Amino acid sequence: MTQHAGDETPERQSAVSGLDRARMFVRRYWVAIAAHVGVIVAWWLWVRLGDVPSYVMPGPVETIAALWDEYDWFHNTMVTAGEILAGYLIATVFGVGVALLSSWSRIVDQAVMPLMISLNMIPKVALGPLFIVWFSYGFTPNVLIVFAICVLPILLTTARGLREVEPDLLDLVRSLKGSRWQIFTKIQLPGSLPYIFSGMKVATVLAVAGAVVGEFIASEEGLGYLMLQVQVTLDTAAMFMAVLLITLIGVVLYGLVVLLERLTVTNDSRVRSS
Template sequence: MKLVGYGYAVLAHIGFLVLWQLVVMGLDVPSYILPSPIETFAEITDGSYNWWMHTWTTTAEIFGGYILAIIVGVALAVMFVWVPALNAAVMPLLVTLNMVPKVAMAPLFIIWFSYGVIPNMVIAFSICFFPIVLTTYRGLVEVEPDLINLVKALKANRWQIFIKIQLPGSLPYLFSGMKVAAILAVAGAVVGEFIASEKGLGNFLLIQQNALNTSAMMMALLLITAIGMALYGFVLLLEYIFITRKGIQS
């Protein structure tokens, strides 16, 4: 049934590309306004754009910020569960900091971390960090109380309760946060490249905008989308391995 669902998704994407091509051809849309998919994909063969360098830079920023957000977010969520006083003090502060527009903070990140991959990675981290903390913490605390009482009656210690009960029970929540964060990480990295960067697909977009090279801009957008889809697909794969497949086997 899952494979059928993925087949529908692939067909929907192919249908979108076909519809895009037909609209451009049927309405005779100028390429500087909306290039066709064929014109767009043809740009990937232009070696002067150095697609590999720009794509690799953006990928490193997205995945770097995302992985850092998972490590720090999960660690903080665990600390909040183990030390309730820390949760009462720090969680409201995190909520407040999350209200600060990250785009507005980007110039500060540039002053603190200079130009390049690092500030853009930090921006991606700052945008996708909070959903992971929030969802993981909620998953850890919303374990069935009766189950906790049962394992305590069986003389399980705190660490055993965490590893055997709380952590497995929090995985659906964690993966929900990771899915949201995957989308936000892409936006964060590209916003950083818009503001101050000498390479990356976001920077490439601005350069081609000044040259009115719409087809190259569209190709850059497709590559950014592909990176985001790869990250999201990786999360889905992990979710299948750690939740879906184990559920089927049990």
């Protein structure tokens, strides 16, 4: 029997839908994809045509081959990713929470905001030895370093977003006896989401840097710690692989934040924030 176009099985429809999404992705991001591929090709050509020693600059193939060395890549990658995610999430919750309290209370705003800015002036590298004394080596000090380096941009952008909410809307909800929680969930939060995500996207870059710095100082595992170990043996390919994995973690985190932004921020909110 012949099968009509309208009688396609769910499996075939799902396959076609997935193919269409893949094509849309390529059409939308082909320039970015081509740029990344171009960098890899230029890297390979420079190493090959320039006859660069592998201990100075390994090629892409040698870098990928380092994954087969006995460096426990999966465990170290998960450690670094966990530190980044934990510190980042704590910074997000804390930053948004403090910004909200500041928008509700002028005393809190006048006391906490200058204090947070002053504390942020402390070099994060200088906190590493203190965290080692307080918490020893391991996961906790690195999470705290990530938190310390991420919290301010989230706090400042959220505070600005909460202040940019239209006063007429706030007065309307207050006149209707709306609670502070209703004002926050119905007015302030939707209007400030573009600002919150702006700070969160900046913080993704800082989170990756904070985790690596923390592992340089206060860790016995993770990709940053692994880089220090392979540096001793001049295993440059493994160092490059660690850098690529750290970059991949950051790209994935940034992509998740962008995806969450697209799912939650309306076009109306974007227009008001611009």
